[in-house]
Amino acid sequence: MGRKVIVGFITFLLVSVGAFSCLLAQEPLSKRIANYTMDVRLDPEKKVVSGSEVLTWLNDSEVELSELYFHLYLNAFKNNMTTFIADARRVYPGRIPRLKKEELSYIDVESIKIIGEEGVEPIDITPTIEYVQPDDGNPYDQTVMKVTLPQPLPPQQTIKLDISFTAKLPLGMARTGFRDDYFFVAQWFPKIGVFYEGAWNCHQYHYTSEFFADYGVYDVNLTVPSNFILGATGVCRSKKDNGDGTTIYNHYQEDVHDFTWTASPHYLVYEDTFTHEYLPEVKVILLLQPYHKMFKDRYIEATKHALRYYGEWYGAYPYPQITCVDPAYRSGSGGMEYPTLFTGGAYWLTPIELRSPEGVTIHECGHSWWYGMIGSNEFEDAWMDEGFNSYSDDRVLEKAYGPNYFSRRFLQIFSIVFKRFSYKPTWGSISAYRPYAKLDDMSRLTWEFMDGTSYHINSYSKGAITMWTLENYLGPELSAKVFKTYFQRWKFRHPRPQDFIDVVEEVTGQDMSWFFDQIVFGSNELDYAIERISSSPVAKRQGYFDEEGERAFITGEEEGEKEEKEEVIYESHVIVRRQGEVVFPVEVLVTFENGEQEKKVWDGEYRWVRYTFNKPTRLQSAEVDPDHKIFLDINYTNNSKTMNPRKLPAYKWAFRWMFWLQHFLETFTFFS
Amino acid sequence: MGIFKALSTGIKRVNKNKRMWFFLLVVNILVALVLTFPLYSALKTSIGDSLMGERLTKGLDYRWYDEFLYKFQDSDFINYFRATRVVGSGAFFSNVDSLVTGRFFQFGPTILVLMAVYVLLNILFAGGILGIFHSPEEKFTIKGFFSFGGTYFNRFFRLFIISGILYGVLYFLFVPYISGIINRIGGTADSERVAMVLGLIFAVVMFFLLFLVNMIFDYAKIRTVVGNGKSMLKETGKAIGFVFKNFGRTMGLYYFIGVLGIIFMVIYSVVEPQISQVTPLLVLLAFVWQQVYMLARIWVRLTFFSSQLNLFMGLQKEKKVSETAA
Numbered sequence: 002m003g004r005k006v007i008v009g010f011i012t013f014l015l016v017s018v019g020a021f022s023c024l025l026a027q028e029p030l031s032k033r034i035a036n037y038t039m040d041v042r043l044d045p046e047k048k049v050v051s052g053s054e055v056l057t058w059l060n061d062s063e064v065e066l067s068e069l070y071f072h073l074y075l076n077a078f079k080n081n082m083t084t085f086i087a088d089a090r091r092v093y094p095g096r097i098p099r100l101k102k103e104e105l106s107y108i109d110v111e112s113i114k115i116i117g118e119e120g121v122e123p124i125d126i127t128p129t130i131e132y133v134q135p136d137d138g139n140p141y142d143q144t145v146m147k148v149t150l151p152q153p154l155p156p157q158q159t160i161k162l163d164i165s166f167t168a169k170l171p172l173g174m175a176r177t178g179f180r181d182d183y184f185f186v187a188q189w190f191p192k193i194g195v196f197y198e199g200a201w202n203c204h205q206y207h208y209t210s211e212f213f214a215d216y217g218v219y220d221v222n223l224t225v226p227s228n229f230i231l232g233a234t235g236v237c238r239s240k241k242d243n244g245d246g247t248t249i250y251n252h253y254q255e256d257v258h259d260f261t262w263t264a265s266p267h268y269l270v271y272e273d274t275f276t277h278e279y280l281p282e283v284k285v286i287l288l289l290q291p292y293h294k295m296f297k298d299r300y301i302e303a304t305k306h307a308l309r310y311y312g313e314w315y316g317a318y319p320y321p322q323i324t325c326v327d328p329a330y331r332s333g334s335g336g337m338e339y340p341t342l343f344t345g346g347a348y349w350l351t352p353i354e355l356r357s358p359e360g361v362t363i364h365e366c367g368h369s370w371w372y373g374m375i376g377s378n379e380f381e382d383a384w385m386d387e388g389f390n391s392y393s394d395d396r397v398l399e400k401a402y403g404p405n406y407f408s409r410r411f412l413q414i415f416s417i418v419f420k421r422f423s424y425k426p427t428w429g430s431i432s433a434y435r436p437y438a439k440l441d442d443m444s445r446l447t448w449e450f451m452d453g454t455s456y457h458i459n460s461y462s463k464g465a466i467t468m469w470t471l472e473n474y475l476g477p478e479l480s481a482k483v484f485k486t487y488f489q490r491w492k493f494r495h496p497r498p499q500d501f502i503d504v505v506e507e508v509t510g511q512d513m514s515w516f517f518d519q520i521v522f523g524s525n526e527l528d529y530a531i532e533r534i535s536s537s538p539v540a541k542r543q544g545y546f547d548e549e550g551e552r553a554f555i556t557g558e559e560e561g562e563k564e565e566k567e568e569v570i571y572e573s574h575v576i577v578r579r580q581g582e583v584v585f586p587v588e589v590l591v592t593f594e595n596g597e598q599e600k601k602v603w604d605g606e607y608r609w610v611r612y613t614f615n616k617p618t619r620l621q622s623a624e625v626d627p628d629h630k631i632f633l634d635i636n637y638t639n640n641s642k643t644m645n646p647r648k649l650p651a652y653k654w655a656f657r658w659m660f661w662l663q664h665f666l667e668t669f670t671f672f673s
Numbered sequence: 674m675g676i677f678k679a680l681s682t683g684i685k686r687v688n689k690n691k692r693m694w695f696f697l698l699v700v701n702i703l704v705a706l707v708l709t710f711p712l713y714s715a716l717k718t719s720i721g722d723s724l725m726g727e728r729l730t731k732g733l734d735y736r737w738y739d740e741f742l743y744k745f746q747d748s749d750f751i752n753y754f755r756a757t758r759v760v761g762s763g764a765f766f767s768n769v770d771s772l773v774t775g776r777f778f779q780f781g782p783t784i785l786v787l788m789a790v791y792v793l794l795n796i797l798f799a800g801g802i803l804g805i806f807h808s809p810e811e812k813f814t815i816k817g818f819f820s821f822g823g824t825y826f827n828r829f830f831r832l833f834i835i836s837g838i839l840y841g842v843l844y845f846l847f848v849p850y851i852s853g854i855i856n857r858i859g860g861t862a863d864s865e866r867v868a869m870v871l872g873l874i875f876a877v878v879m880f881f882l883l884f885l886v887n888m889i890f891d892y893a894k895i896r897t898v899v900g901n902g903k904s905m906l907k908e909t910g911k912a913i914g915f916v917f918k919n920f921g922r923t924m925g926l927y928y929f930i931g932v933l934g935i936i937f938m939v940i941y942s943v944v945e946p947q948i949s950q951v952t953p954l955l956v957l958l959a960f961v962w963q964q965v966y967m968l969a970r971i972w973v974r975l976t977f978f979s980s981q982l983n984l985f986m987g988l989q990k991e992k993k994v995s996e997t998a999a
């Protein structure tokens with residue numbers, strides 16, 4: 002054997018051993034802190050899910066822990082005194098959820114035991130169960146449970162708990178529950194809180210809050226009636242008919258922070274595959290209500306658009322499968338995100354121009370990134386997932402479907418789309434935000450906003466337009482790098498606002514605290530305006546002037562004759578004013594009659610700035626933020642002034658309105 | 674008398690009275706101007722000397738539109754400036770929608786007052802219209818018009834009150850009752866389709882009932898003019914009798930004219946977007962086209978009166994002939 006052959010053989014061996022060990026030691030995507038193995042059964046008559054879970058939990062902190070905290074979300078709908086229902090009364094007066102006996106829900110933890118090594122008797126810690134209310138001390142609220150360990154759990158040690166529980170599901174309420182034989186089972190099992198930043202972060206369930214949990218592996222056996230069709234987080238690994246009218250399914254998923262499932266005998270099931278030039282293939286499963294058959298392609302297409310654009314912009318969808326669920330009518334489970342499964346929502350006879358179910362599908366699927374993979378604390382930093390995601394879904398909608406149109410549902414049945422009037426999807430957010438600009442800081446805890454609308458607007462609408470403003474401020478390339486870097490760095494972790502800010506500053510090399518301090522941690526209005534413009538010929542000299550040591554009286558006439566042949570110089574002034582409290586650097590575009598343009602950049606700090614121009618041409622117009630980059634500006638109409646205002650539009654729109662009024666009057670001669 | 678005969682002579686009579694169309698259009702414009710002026714000045718204030726004017730010349734700018742509505746949100750009529758009302762068929766759909774559902778009751782007081790004034794004016798005009806159509810000369814003069822209007826105003830106003838009771842029953846008893854049923858059934862239904870189909874059925878029934886009441890009172894007015902009736906209750910009763918006795922023909926005529934109205938609307942809506950409204954001339958052209966459509970609407974209203982008058986008189990004559998023959 003020649004040396005070459007030997008070297009080649011050794012190299013081959015090394016490479017293949019390397020590849021093999023790589024395969025074996027493939028790094029998990031997340032630090033798997035909370036891992037659940039469950040075995041549960043649905044009783045469709047009693048609306049009850051019961052069974053057990055084995056939780057393997059890692060103390061990832063640097064301290065010993067002698068207490069563990071759990072979410073028992075379903076207790077939020079136990080009675081009318083829970084924090085959730087009390088919040089509901091406060092934030093949406095007049096919209097109090099129903100409270101009939103069979104519609105309420107609860108979850109009972111029957112036992113909780115520490116599993117030791119094999120052969121060692123489990124330690125029952127059920128008697129240490131205590132309901133705690135870290136947020137409001139409301140004694141009626143049982144959405145957080147605390148257990149005490151007989152011995153503290155040291156840092157970086159794992160504990161294994163065996164928990165038996167029974168969950169009575171509510172009539173479709175706040176994203177979970179049943180409606181007849183439709184079941185959407187979310188926030189349904191005893192779920193450990195997150196220990197981070199040196200403390201337990203396990204908030205009560207509030208009306209205006211979503212969720213927060215650690216990543217892990219879910220291995221779940223679900224027993225449901227055999228005639229039911231099941232959809233769940235993860236991939237179905239096995240399905241076995243028990244022979245007693247029930248079937249047991251096993252669903253498995255690594256590196257997710259929640260597990261949700263749905264079962265109904267009525268679903269139509271469709272499968273499709275997302276393929277892409279360089280992104281990994283994803284199996285798309287659609288569970289559709291039979292009366293929404295016509296939405297099949299629209300749901301699947303929208304899901305694929307989300308997988309494509311979010312994948313291209315931020316990073317690949319890493320799971321093999323995604324399930325899109327079309328929720329049952331009035332089930333209260335529509336428009337919600339869960340790991341590898343989400344719910345949309347469709348309404349009969351909705352034309353595609355209304356972007357429904359497209360909008361909700363892209364949004365909820367998009368949460369796989371902002372919520373699913375970027376595990377923000379939704380109790381505390383809602384804008385970090387809803388804001389990021391609203392921004393991203395607007396971008397996808399625009400890319401994939403174009404602008405939004407005005408529309409009206411006639412007799413609440415047929416939609417009429419006014420295709421002549423289109424607008425950017427995000428502009429609806431600006432409209433919602435404007436009246437609430439000064440009400441709350443966007444960084445507040447979700448249940449501490451003044452009301453439900455303020456929570457919603459600050460988290461979604463302001464969140465989205467803040468990200469748009471940031472993108473426009475940084476420019477498309479830098480901004481794309483910011484979002485990608487942030488996603489790649491923080492995926493499968495729990496970033497805080499400062500972590501995002503750090504990424505922005507690192508990528509841009511700029512101090513951006515001024516931006517976030519004012520916009521995320523403040524609640525002032527941003528409004529720049531052109532206050533005044535003027536332009537007139539430069540005044541001729543008049544009066545006594547000292548020339549060559551002699552005083553001369555100049556009337557202005559002498560020079561006039563000379564200058565007549567010369568061009569007239571105009572002195573033009575532009576005053577730009579900061580009307581809001583937010584300071585933001587702005588561009589000012591000044592246009593002259595000869596077509597010449599000058600762009601000025603103002604730091605926007607003082608209350609106003611004046612620009613003076615001496616040019617052989619008259620000023621025509623001035624506009625602050627001419628490219629409409631600052632979406633947070635609450636008034637765009639005052640952003641510009643022109644020397645030649647147009648009279649036409651006021652007539653034009655007045656005539657149009659007058660026609661409506663004329664028609665209105667004529668219609669109601671019906672009664673005369 | 675057949676409906677087409679009634680219609681064709683009716684149309685001939687309406688076409689003979691072009692000055693009447695224009696008179697009614699002028700009144701319509703004048704009343705609409707009462708609120709259009711403040712709206713115009715609000716628009717002018719809002720647009721001011723902003724470059725937004727350029728954008729609004731070309732089309733609708735959402736940001737301005739939104740800021741305008743926000744600025745005038747407390748006005749009880751300026752906020753009726755909605756994109757879905759001020760373009761193409763928007764006016765038609767929004768008005769028919771509020772007629773059928775009764776949602777016009779929730780309109781701002783300013784608009785409702787204006788509407789009340791206009792309805793009152795048209796109660797007066799109805800007398801003028803029918804009086805002239807029924808007169809031997811069939812010729813419009815302002816004097817004759819108002820003199821007939823004055824003659825019948827009192828009686829027509831009473832008819833308005835009686836019809837108002839019936840419309841009231843429809844809007845305040847029938848609509849909530851049916852909506853309650855739809856909500857109840859829709860609430861337990863398996864899909865949103867059930868509620869929507871029920872809603873559609875409700876709309877059809879409501880249209881039918883509204884049109885029926887409307888037609889009955891058209892004939893009550895016609896009877897009053899033709900027979901110089903004094904008791905409006907009696908005329909209403911007889912009009913009901915007449916409508917039901919000649920159900921096919923009264924309904925046929927009514928709906929046929931209604932379809933003509935829809936055809937005009939479709940023509941208007943198809944042409945309207947073609948006028949780009951980017952220059953003063955085009956804005957003027959669009960305005961003219963709008964007024965042409967309004968004339969067509971007025972024409973339809975006059976045709977209702979004129980043709981139904983023919984049908985009534987024709988059928989009455991037939992009845993007399995058959996009575997004498999018997």
Ligand SMILES: [Zn+2]
Nearest residue numbers: 364368387390
């Ligand atoms: Zn969301």
